Amino acid sequence: MLEPAQLLPLAHRHIAGQLMRARVAAMQEQVERMQAQAGHQDGGHRHQGQRLAATVQPQMQGGALVAAEQALHPLQSDRVHVPGIARQVGHMLQARVMRGMEAVVQEAGGAYYIRSVSMENSQGWLKVSHLPQKQQLLIDIAPSLLPVLQNLLARVRRQFDLEANPATIAQHLSDDNLLAATVQAMPGLRVPGAFDNMELGLRAILGQQVSVAGATTISGRLVARFGTACQSPYPQLSYFFPDANTLANASIDEIASLGMPGRRAATIKHFAEFCQHGGLQLKPGSELADVIHQLKQLPGIGEWTAQYIAMRALRFPNAFPAGDLGLQKAAAKLANGASDRWGESQLSEHSQVWAPWRSYAAMYLWQSLS
Numbered sequence: 001m002l003e004p005a006q007l008l009p010l011a012h013r014h015i016a017g018q019l020m021r022a023r024v025a026a027m028q029e030q031v032e033r034m035q036a037q038a039g040h041q042d043g044g045h046r047h048q049g050q051r052l053a054a055t056v057q058p059q060m061q062g063g064a065l066v067a068a069e070q071a072l073h074p075l076q077s078d079r080v081h082v083p084g085i086a087r088q089v090g091h092m093l094q095a096r097v098m099r100g101m102e103a104v105v106q107e108a109g110g111a112y113y114i115r116s117v118s119m120e121n122s123q124g125w126l127k128v129s130h131l132p133q134k135q136q137l138l139i140d141i142a143p144s145l146l147p148v149l150q151n152l153l154a155r156v157r158r159q160f161d162l163e164a165n166p167a168t169i170a171q172h173l174s175d176d177n178l179l180a181a182t183v184q185a186m187p188g189l190r191v192p193g194a195f196d197n198m199e200l201g202l203r204a205i206l207g208q209q210v211s212v213a214g215a216t217t218i219s220g221r222l223v224a225r226f227g228t229a230c231q232s233p234y235p236q237l238s239y240f241f242p243d244a245n246t247l248a249n250a251s252i253d254e255i256a257s258l259g260m261p262g263r264r265a266a267t268i269k270h271f272a273e274f275c276q277h278g279g280l281q282l283k284p285g286s287e288l289a290d291v292i293h294q295l296k297q298l299p300g301i302g303e304w305t306a307q308y309i310a311m312r313a314l315r316f317p318n319a320f321p322a323g324d325l326g327l328q329k330a331a332a333k334l335a336n337g338a339s340d341r342w343g344e345s346q347l348s349e350h351s352q353v354w355a356p357w358r359s360y361a362a363m364y365l366w367q368s369l370s
């Protein structure tokens with residue numbers, strides 16, 4: 001079981017865009033020089049990548065990858081001691097990993113998150129670990145991902161919800177008697193996001209009406225069946241996640257053979273086609289209600305799935321899957337210790353007092369059950 005304070009920084013708000021771009025530019029220039037030197041000294045593409053990773057590693061305190069560390073550093077004035085964040089997000093990631101392409105690994109020095117990465121014609125691997133003394137995330141990347149470094153860092157920030165202001169959110173949610181004690185007991189909970197929106201959307205579809213463990217098993221089969229081979233220093237990483245074109249062109253029978261009903265397989269195919277045509281690329285100013293309506297037009301996607309995708313993948317802080325049985329049970333338990341549950345309409349109505357942070361209220365409700 002993941003130990004607390006091992007995977008996630010304790011707080012973060014913003015970092016100036018110009019400073020971040022300057023650091024990334026400096027990082028890219030330095031690593032390009034290192035790549036050129038390593039390429040001159042070493043023959044063979046595969047071995048060159050291994051040597052480059054080893055070459056970059058000792059430069060953490062004054063070289064390329066320390067820029068990535070700094071880019072994920074909370075501003076000094078924004079540091080807030082919020083115990084339990086690492087346990088909460090780490091547990092959620094660990095329970096829902098897509099085996100073969102991501103993992104939460106625990107070793108003597110602490111836990112870390114790894115995954116394969118395929119984005120913008122670049123492929124490689126990513127490692128995210130926690131530096132509790134500095135309240136930072138530290139990332140290691142394959143040198144092949146340097147061309148997409150800036151966008152990669154932005155994805156990591158979304159995945160770990162580093163833009164959240166936990167103090168502001170907690171203050172607002174604490175005004176409601178139902179959540180006040182829970183917020184006080186577990187300050188600073190975040191809403192884990194997605195490194196890739198399509199991945200999370202498919203994971204949500206696979207989780208419809210099955211256990212978390214069952215969905216994890218099937219998602220691993222999907223990765224192995226439709227993903228492409230990945231080479232990395234980590235034995236847990238064997239595949240890159242299949243792209244939208246691959247899944248959109250797969251037959252419903254092929255997808256169903258992974259162990260799911262034909263209707264759910266059809267939903268996966270339709271969702272991949274939706275992503276293939278840019279369905280998850282939000283326009284500026286997109287409203288939550290409009291996004292939910294659009295997602296629900298897809299066969300097999302109802303209110304719960306649409307809200308969950310909006311909450312975790314699309315980063316709408318007010319998304320709230322009121323139809324979730326766990327949330328309904330948690331609300332009833334916190335209200336009067338009852339073992340039954342609130343109805344969807346009752347929970348939805350009460351959730352309005354948590355706006356515009358209903359997604360964070362959902363995290364507190366889920367955590368109150370554990």
